[in-house]
Amino acid sequence: MNSQKIRFFRQRIPSFECIPGCHDCCGPVTTSSEEMARLPRKSAAEQADALENLSCPHLADKGCTVYSERPLICRLFGTTPALACPHGKRPEMMIDDAIEQQIYQFFKETRQVLV
Template sequence: MTEHMLDTLLKNYTDLITRVDEHIQRLSQVHKDHLACKKGCDECCRHLSLFPVEAFALSRAFSRLDAPCRETILEQAKQTDRACPLLVDHVCMVYEARPIICRTHGYPLYMEKEGRAMVDFCPKNFKGVKKLDRADMLDLDRMNTLLTAVNNHFIACFEDGLPDRIPVDQALELYQLL
């Protein structure tokens, strides 16, 4: 598969990422004095499983790292199943290609559970903020619905199918298989 073909397959995903990033950037500007999340803060970074579309995007970014960095990450992936192997000295090595869960973690997520509205965010963030506007929140159900649709479109392009979820450590080398 060529770079261009993969770009085409990932277009819906990159469009969704752009929309999520625009929301997070706006929120970061409005609440910049109330956010603890920053480079080096990695308490929420765990070894995750991803939708195939996210795994391929992540693998592509991983393949573009220099060889020593890739080797470090692969070695870390063998040593733990809890911490994200993409962290080197508390910094994500593929930050620009991080999955949606990583992009949104710590920010206000709106969801409904049993008909009851709920908001979740990192307890280190938004200290002193009395009330968040609904516009500040990402609708988790809507975002998951969009991500699922994007993923379903992506996997439909593979004749042999793909697994439902792919752990980060297994995602790292997917790009080489194309």
């Protein structure tokens, strides 16, 4: 059931071009256990180092190493005024308010874990 919801939401979050090399929105985030299971496991040391640096353990020199599987929260950055890009980048059409609210409700209803 959650897989279908995640797929549904992913299809409705607009995409846009980020500034190459920017990772200003890549910090410690939480995500559903199901989304987390799609990501490669990181060691406790890698997790601790990322958290200490207020970063994501999946961020590398050339950007996100899990971009195609990035969690919903990461996909939302820049698509809503609540999570605006600090550089003003955004899609032509921002996310639909009703879909955004459904995503936030999904976050509330599912167990969230630190990436």
